[in-house]
Amino acid sequence: MDENTKKRILTGDRPTGRLHLGHYVGSLRTRAELQDAYDEIIEVADVQALTTHFEKPELIKQSILDVTIDNLSVGLDPDKVTIFQQSQIPSIAELTIFYSMIVSCNQLRHNPTIKTEAKNYGYTDLSYGFLGYPVSQTADITFCNAHLVPVGEDQLPHIELARKIVRKFNALYGTSIVEPEAKVSSTGRLSGLDGNAKMGKSLGNALYLSDTPEEIWNKVKVAVTDPAKIHLHDPGHPEVCNVYKYHCVFNKEEAPGISEQCKKGELGCVACKKRLNAVLNNLLDPMRERRAYYEQHPDEVKDILAKGNKRCNEIGNQNLAEIKEKMHILVK
Ligand code: ATP
Numbered sequence: 479m480d481e482n483t484k485k486r487i488l489t490g491d492r493p494t495g496r497l498h499l500g501h502y503v504g505s506l507r508t509r510a511e512l513q514d515a516y517d518e519i520i521e522v523a524d525v526q527a528l529t530t531h532f533e534k535p536e537l538i539k540q541s542i543l544d545v546t547i548d549n550l551s552v553g554l555d556p557d558k559v560t561i562f563q564q565s566q567i568p569s570i571a572e573l574t575i576f577y578s579m580i581v582s583c584n585q586l587r588h589n590p591t592i593k594t595e596a597k598n599y600g601y602t603d604l605s606y607g608f609l610g611y612p613v614s615q616t617a618d619i620t621f622c623n624a625h626l627v628p629v630g631e632d633q634l635p636h637i638e639l640a641r642k643i644v645r646k647f648n649a650l651y652g653t654s655i656v657e658p659e660a661k662v663s664s665t666g667r668l669s670g671l672d673g674n675a676k677m678g679k680s681l682g683n684a685l686y687l688s689d690t691p692e693e694i695w696n697k698v699k700v701a702v703t704d705p706a707k708i709h710l711h712d713p714g715h716p717e718v719c720n721v722y723k724y725h726c727v728f729n730k731e732e733a734p735g736i737s738e739q740c741k742k743g744e745l746g747c748v749a750c751k752k753r754l755n756a757v758l759n760n761l762l763d764p765m766r767e768r769r770a771y772y773e774q775h776p777d778e779v780k781d782i783l784a785k786g787n788k789r790c791n792e793i794g795n796q797n798l799a800e801i802k803e804k805m806h807i808l809v810k
Pocket residue numbers: 492494499500501503504505629630632633666667668669676677678679680681
């Protein structure tokens with residue numbers, strides 16, 4: 479199958495820092511698995527990053543390359559996938575404006591994910607851009623007529639909104655914009671080794687894909703385990719242990735044996751952490767190799783983005799010309 483017959487996926491990351499194992503489990507791993515079967519388009523969502531980080535342009539600038547390299551490091555092949563930078567695609571901005579005419583503010587205000595995020599960021603009076611980011615996200619997905627959007631549960635209200643916008647827009651103007659479908663990640667959230675329900679970069683508990691073996695071990699060795707297991711031979715309770723949770727995610731085959739040994743008091747926490755550390759480094763080592771290559775060849779990374787921007791501009795400009803024609807705003 480060539481890219482013309484494959485279904486298209488749109489996915490991406492906000493460049494607000496480096497990506498971590500939570501991102502890997504939640505999306506990057508699936509991205510790598512799907513890169514052959516789909517025409518996969520990956521957005522470095524720098525405009526969306528501005529909705530919360532507009533006062534940190536230097537962080538966004540640095541993160542554009544970091545996040546691109548993070549994606550390449552997990553084995554995404556630049557000859558198969560398209561990676562582009564949101565701000566470089568004017569058709570996305572235009573489409574956002576058109577969509578904004580047919581979305582009500584209340585629809586956005588009642589979006590549960592917007593509410594939760596606004597609360598987490600401590601926003602009381604939302605900016606126009608933040609309140610409207612699901613509209614901009616709809617334009618991200620539809621400027622290229624993506625069929626599928628791999629998402630976590632938190633993103634479902636946004637995909638629902640995107641589908642509503644597309645249906646309304648198509649009905650109004652007779653356009654044939656593809657109504658996207660969500661592909662919900664089955665893995666769910668990766669918790670933090672500190673016991674937090676989520677690994678997150680602002681929670682200070684992230685294991686970054688770019689961490690060195692020393693950095694990984696320094697984080698793994700202080701992980702909170704079963705508080706009732708103090709001595710090596712105390713019987714443990716894997717069901718309440720953060721390290722065991724990680725064995726279940728990253729070391730599936732050995733996890734049942736580890737659980738047995740821990741419960742019988744045959745496996746100490748330090749040895750258990752060392753085993754997890756080894757498994758994590760086995761996963762990260764090939765990523766480190768690819769990362770080292772790209773870090774030594776930054777021009778190649780910039781070329782990958784430039785190539786992606788070019789392709790997305792071709793797709794977007796063509797689609798926008800058709801859309802404007804249907805909207806009767808193209809004077810010929
Ligand atoms: P912050 O702490 O600044 O919010 P973050 O580490 O949560 O940053 P985001 O950029 O908010 O990262 O995450 C983007 C997406 O990555 C989320 O919508 C989610 O799909 C996925 N993701 C982030 N953290 C995890 C995690 N711990 N487990 C699974 N998926 C995650």
